[in-house]
Amino acid sequence: MIKNPANVGPPPKSSSLPDYVYGNLRDDIFGLRLLPGDQVTETDIAAYFDVSRTPVREALQRLQRDGLMQGYVRGGWEVVPVDFKRYEDLYEMRRIIELHAVTRLCRDDTTIDQLLIDDLQKIWCCPVSERQVDGLQVASLDEAFHQTLVRATGNLEMATTFDRLTDRVRIVRRLDFLYGDCVQLTYDEHAAILGAIAKRDSAAALRLMTAHIEDSHVSVRQLTLHHLHSVRSGASAERLPYLPLKMQRLS
Numbered sequence: 661m662i663k664n665p666a667n668v669g670p671p672p673k674s675s676s677l678p679d680y681v682y683g684n685l686r687d688d689i690f691g692l693r694l695l696p697g698d699q700v701t702e703t704d705i706a707a708y709f710d711v712s713r714t715p716v717r718e719a720l721q722r723l724q725r726d727g728l729m730q731g732y733v734r735g736g737w738e739v740v741p742v743d744f745k746r747y748e749d750l751y752e753m754r755r756i757i758e759l760h761a762v763t764r765l766c767r768d769d770t771t772i773d774q775l776l777i778d779d780l781q782k783i784w785c786c787p788v789s790e791r792q793v794d795g796l797q798v799a800s801l802d803e804a805f806h807q808t809l810v811r812a813t814g815n816l817e818m819a820t821t822f823d824r825l826t827d828r829v830r831i832v833r834r835l836d837f838l839y840g841d842c843v844q845l846t847y848d849e850h851a852a853i854l855g856a857i858a859k860r861d862s863a864a865a866l867r868l869m870t871a872h873i874e875d876s877h878v879s880v881r882q883l884t885l886h887h888l889h890s891v892r893s894g895a896s897a898e899r900l901p902y903l904p905l906k907m908q909r910l911s
Contacts, residue, residue, distance in 0.1 A: 676715070677711050677715035678715040678718035678719045678722070679719075680709070680711075680715075681705065681709055681711065681715055681716050681718075681719035682718075682719035682722050682723065684709070685705070685719060685720070685723060685729075686723065686726075686728070688900060689723075689728055689729075689739060689831065690830050690831070690834070691796075692831070692834060692835070692838075693900055694739050694900065694903065695739060695831075696739050696740060696741045696742045696831060697738065697739060697741045697742075698738065698739045698903060699732075699736060699737065699738045699739075700736075700737050700738075700739075700902055700903060700904075701735050701736050701737070701904075702716045702717055702720065702735040702736075702737070703735060704901075704902040704903075704904065705720075705902045707902070708900075708901055708902040713735070717735075720737050724737075726827060726828075727740060727827075727828050728740055728827075742831075742832065744880075744881070746828075747829065747832060747880055750825055750828055750829050751829070751873065751876075751877045751880070753825055754822075754825055754829070754873060755870070755873050757810060757818060757821070757822050757825070758806060758809065758810065758822075758869055758873060759866055759869060759870065760818075761809050761810045761812075761813050761818070762809065762853070762856075762857060762862070762865040762866060762869050763862055763865075763866065764813045764815075765777070765809065765812060765813060765857045765865070766856070766857055766860045766861065766862035766865050767860070767862075768860065769814075771813070771814035772812060772813065772814060773811070773812045773814060774812075776808050776811060776812040777808075777809075777812055777854070777857065777858075779808070780805060780808055780809070780850075780854055781854055781858075783801060783805070784805065784847060784850040784851050784854060785851045785854060785855075788844075788847075791843075791844070791847050792843075793843060795834075795837040795838045795843060796834060796837065796838070798837055798843045798846060798847075799833060799834045799836075799837035802833070802837070802846055802850075803826050803830065803833070805850055806822070806826065807819070807822060807823060807826055809853075810822045829880075832880045833876070833880075836876065836879040836880065842875075842876075842879065845875075849868065849871075849872045849875075850872075852868050853865060853868045853869055853872065856868055
């Protein structure tokens with residue numbers, strides 16, 4: 661039986677048990693402690709969080725609706741493996757939304773939230789010496805950059821759709837920031853996109869954003885199972901107690 665470690669405290673009073681388990685599992689997936697293909701059981705997760713299987717099952721079913729987990733047999737669950745066709749589809753949708761967003765942002769439109777754009781300028785147009793260098797931190801900032809651009813258009817329905825899309829490409833994007841040489845390039849490209857938007861240069865903004873998305877897409881295509889194995893080896897000291905060695909599968 662897996663014991664609940666001391667650093668996993670009880671759920672906050674404002675949180676239900678399913679929300680508590682869901683939030684922790686989701687953080688483990690996006691923190692790359694659970695990788696695509698990893699398998700877990702409801703029993704082990706329940707023991708780890710010191711809860712019954714009912715809230716665990718509810719949390720896992722919610723993650724399944726998010727496209728992050730899938731059930732297979734007798735209380736067993738798997739982090740959704742990398743599906744390259746799925747990512748092709750998601751990147752196509754990403755391209756459509758973001759190119760529309762930058763087109764809108766280059767117009768003299770009263771619905772545009774200029775304060776959001778100004779905030780992005782402070783983050784991405786800073787001196788090189790002030791740039792973040794940690795891959796996962798920059799990955800989070802990168803997500804916020806793209807989400808904020810879409811939200812700044814004032815179309816909240818489009819922003820909500822884009823937020824869901826961001827969740828679904830997060831794992832491979834974070835692997836890209838860990839293994840690719842994209843941190844400094846991301847700063848340069850984001851600053852250039854913001855510069856074109858500031859000048860209301862729609863043609864330049866579209867060209868820069870198209871190249872930026874395609875560079876990211878190419879990196880995702882080059883993602884290999886070797887990268888996943890490397891992440892697992894590097895994170896061995898942080899192995900999750902509810903992730904049995906025999907249940908691990910990277911395929």
